[in-house]
Amino acid sequence: MSSVQQNILISGTGGQGVLAAGEFLSDALFRKGYEVMFGRSYGAEARGGSCRSEVMVSDSEINDLQFEHSDVLLALSLPAFKKFVGVAKPGSLILVDSEVMEEAGRVRGDVEMMGVPARQISLRLGNPIVANMVLLGALARRSETVNLELLKDAVRANMRPSMQEINLRALDEGYGSV
Amino acid sequence: MLEPGRHLTLGNVACAEGALRAGCRFFAGYPITPASEISHHLSAELPKVGGVFLQMEDEIASMSSVIGASWAGAKAMTATSGPGYSLMQENIGYAHMTETPLVVVNVQRSGPSTGQSTDPSQQDIYQARYGAHGDYEVIAISPWSVQEMFDLTVRAFNLAEAYRTPVMLMSDGLVAHIQEKLVVPEKVEVVDRRKPTSKSSTPWGTDDPSLVPEMPAFGEGHRLLVTGSTHRPDGMRIVTPQYHQMTVYRIRDKILNAEPKIRDIHRVQMEDAEVAVLSFGASARPSLEAVNQARGEGIKAGLFRLKTIWPFPEEDVSALADQVDAVIVVEMNFGKLVREVERVACGRTKVVSLGKIGGQLHMAREVLEAIRGAAA
Amino acid sequence: MKSLYYYRDRYVRAQPTAFCPGCGGGIILQCFLRAIDDLGIDKDRILAVSGIGCSAWIPSPYFDGDTLHTTHGRAIAFATGAKAFNPDLTTVVFTGDGDGAGIGGNHLIHAARRNIDLKVFLVNNFSYAMTGGQIAPTTLHGETTVTSPYGNPESPFDITQLVKAAGATYVAKWSTYHVVELTNAMKEALQHKGFSFIEILSQCPTQQRRVFNLRGALESLPPRILEMFGESTYVRGRPGKTGYLYAVPKGDVKETLIQAEALEGVKARIVDHIGFGQVVRVETKQPEVTREKLGGLSSVGGVADHLEKKIEVGLFERSERPEFTESLRAIMRKAKGE
Numbered sequence: 098m099s100s101v102q103q104n105i106l107i108s109g110t111g112g113q114g115v116l117a118a119g120e121f122l123s124d125a126l127f128r129k130g131y132e133v134m135f136g137r138s139y140g141a142e143a144r145g146g147s148c149r150s151e152v153m154v155s156d157s158e159i160n161d162l163q164f165e166h167s168d169v170l171l172a173l174s175l176p177a178f179k180k181f182v183g184v185a186k187p188g189s190l191i192l193v194d195s196e197v198m199e200e201a202g203r204v205r206g207d208v209e210m211m212g213v214p215a216r217q218i219s220l221r222l223g224n225p226i227v228a229n230m231v232l233l234g235a236l237a238r239r240s241e242t243v244n245l246e247l248l249k250d251a252v253r254a255n256m257r258p259s260m261q262e263i264n265l266r267a268l269d270e271g272y273g274s275v
Numbered sequence: 276m277l278e279p280g281r282h283l284t285l286g287n288v289a290c291a292e293g294a295l296r297a298g299c300r301f302f303a304g305y306p307i308t309p310a311s312e313i314s315h316h317l318s319a320e321l322p323k324v325g326g327v328f329l330q331m332e333d334e335i336a337s338m339s340s341v342i343g344a345s346w347a348g349a350k351a352m353t354a355t356s357g358p359g360y361s362l363m364q365e366n367i368g369y370a371h372m373t374e375t376p377l378v379v380v381n382v383q384r385s386g387p388s389t390g391q392s393t394d395p396s397q398q399d400i401y402q403a404r405y406g407a408h409g410d411y412e413v414i415a416i417s418p419w420s421v422q423e424m425f426d427l428t429v430r431a432f433n434l435a436e437a438y439r440t441p442v443m444l445m446s447d448g449l450v451a452h453i454q455e456k457l458v459v460p461e462k463v464e465v466v467d468r469r470k471p472t473s474k475s476s477t478p479w480g481t482d483d484p485s486l487v488p489e490m491p492a493f494g495e496g497h498r499l500l501v502t503g504s505t506h507r508p509d510g511m512r513i514v515t516p517q518y519h520q521m522t523v524y525r526i527r528d529k530i531l532n533a534e535p536k537i538r539d540i541h542r543v544q545m546e547d548a549e550v551a552v553l554s555f556g557a558s559a560r561p562s563l564e565a566v567n568q569a570r571g572e573g574i575k576a577g578l579f580r581l582k583t584i585w586p587f588p589e590e591d592v593s594a595l596a597d598q599v600d601a602v603i604v605v606e607m608n609f610g611k612l613v614r615e616v617e618r619v620a621c622g623r624t625k626v627v628s629l630g631k632i633g634g635q636l637h638m639a640r641e642v643l644e645a646i647r648g649a650a651a
Numbered sequence: 652m653k654s655l656y657y658y659r660d661r662y663v664r665a666q667p668t669a670f671c672p673g674c675g676g677g678i679i680l681q682c683f684l685r686a687i688d689d690l691g692i693d694k695d696r697i698l699a700v701s702g703i704g705c706s707a708w709i710p711s712p713y714f715d716g717d718t719l720h721t722t723h724g725r726a727i728a729f730a731t732g733a734k735a736f737n738p739d740l741t742t743v744v745f746t747g748d749g750d751g752a753g754i755g756g757n758h759l760i761h762a763a764r765r766n767i768d769l770k771v772f773l774v775n776n777f778s779y780a781m782t783g784g785q786i787a788p789t790t791l792h793g794e795t796t797v798t799s800p801y802g803n804p805e806s807p808f809d810i811t812q813l814v815k816a817a818g819a820t821y822v823a824k825w826s827t828y829h830v831v832e833l834t835n836a837m838k839e840a841l842q843h844k845g846f847s848f849i850e851i852l853s854q855c856p857t858q859q860r861r862v863f864n865l866r867g868a869l870e871s872l873p874p875r876i877l878e879m880f881g882e883s884t885y886v887r888g889r890p891g892k893t894g895y896l897y898a899v900p901k902g903d904v905k906e907t908l909i910q911a912e913a914l915e916g917v918k919a920r921i922v923d924h925i926g927f928g929q930v931v932r933v934e935t936k937q938p939e940v941t942r943e944k945l946g947g948l949s950s951v952g953g954v955a956d957h958l959e960k961k962i963e964v965g966l967f968e969r970s971e972r973p974e975f976t977e978s979l980r981a982i983m984r985k986a987k988g989e
Contacts (some may be wrong), residue, residue, distance in 0.1 A: 493717040
């Protein structure tokens, strides 16, 4: 990638694995040698309501740390989508759960908005918790920075063995879904 | 503990790791956002190295027990945020008066009061300087990255031990709560406590030009008289004007005399700078970005970052006032440290306050605008 | 028996002390020195921690071991840090009722809950004495102080019960009247593994004059207050002295004494009583008959039996449960995988 900083925002409702997705993504990029800044909702802020993971990635030092606009926005829930859709830069990418997109409608015409059947796939795989991984898989397909193998390495390195298979499959399915 | 090498690490974890490597063997704290992860990490790691982790009933007790442990011989630390920091102030004053080495980490959050409990600020820098009652000189240092959460925690312990004084690590909710690169070195330089060799020592007086007395510990037969009251060099309470002046001036002067060594300024592109951005902690990050962007526009901007906030580096800031046409002070508060800059600059340069509250770090573009304005 | 010089020369750093004449602080220091001397504890292994107030001056500067004279109310928290880091220190805390149960009450109950091996001697003189005799959390209801000129509207803590309920594993209560029992209790506390607490009722001739409404020459007060502590306490678990009644005067206590003395088969004298103030103590072999007769006297406002409004002293708790610094060491072994 170029030295331009890329800001990725992952959002959803508490319990949807938003923070875990941020951690996997950050770890995957960091392993690759990128400079990474990972911030997230904390404490009282993360209780109830929407939560977020902010991942900044660059191949040079990151110093503009206040997350202002996203280059990529991932949204797993309707409230999170509504809360964060305004953060997306004009012309940027939004990957959103298909069901959420259906409900929300295409509220912004100035961005590239794609539905990913994350929830649907996760249910088919047997656990809604992996919807986050489906979205990350889709991101890997669309992004030059994030690639599927890196994410898989991060899963293998950080996840307990019993959970690896379903998460790896979720990544693959997400990758294939867009 | 993390292995030496490159890690994607939370700021608070880096702080705890730095403490462990500096020789911290006692931590007491009370849960508070955004400082709690320091406790989490140390509760797991300290016992592995024979250290003690205590969760106390409040921040007053935390600070108290850290002082008690320090006198029992421990390198000791606590970590908190604004509300807890306020509660600790009385005993921070006690630590100054008794010359107790210890480290207080203040992960600053946005106040007053509960305020924005999860959001960062740099609003407590005067509380660090003047928070306790009475006269004293404090050492306060401020990290701007996860790496410095590690490096400056080590330095905080070293300063505390070298000068037998409480040291404030003025972090903030941003640096504490982001994960970014931490390179753990193979070896860190550690300063250990100077202990007396004989029992006839005066734990609160010295002929040494450093003015820093040697420090015995409890249980070593020194029959110590540790007191927050004005005392003689042997510790005996005596509240005459002469002893008060002698004691309190020495406690001040041991810090002021060492100021050149405590001073720590990070300069970027300052050699030919005409506009300086003076900042510290997290807000120096977008400041640097803005300086780089301004240079791209042909503006001779530079970053003048205080890693040591207190004692305030008057000499260098004074020289800065002579060098540049404008100093923009970037800080996450109403504009606080700017007062010191104005005081030292004494009208010799234009001083611009770029304070910001609301729990958000400055955007680089905000700082850039100020640089453009100052350069115009 | 060892002389006072023996203790002074071995254990006392400075003299004369700054205590007011007749203060209980000297008695308590003496009991402590006898306790450690009897047990043969090396003073260089003892850390004495104190806060702010008259109680704080008992060890600092007078005790010639390690002393840590801290901020108001925080002695137990300071001591917790020192003891947790170096469990080999015999760590004692001298605190007061204001210091320990007022401003420092939270630390007191939490230290008891942790069962950390501190020996806490809480000197209860029923007021904030050093600052001028204000209401303390121990001042009895109705008593006059400089901040309760119309009588204390508050009611006191029972600190002993509070600390016991909070989980202390050794709890006793004595007074400066009970020097032998107090010395023995301190020895027991010093030998007990766990949070050990002794509440010590102590005389303050300077402030209790007002608190207990005592009239008389200043030099007469110390023994009078000591006698009052003796009169107003009973030892837990020991059969109380029966055959005593207290006639509470309506007006002048001397009038009550004259009327009571006139009764048949009784011995009467004026005593100071913590709960009632000056009363006439009436000794009798026929309590029922005497009670009725006393009640009929014109100068008597009420009759109390030998236990009414008295303070129970003695041993309140002695038990075992995991001690905090030992638990911390167990955690270290676990963390190291030993």
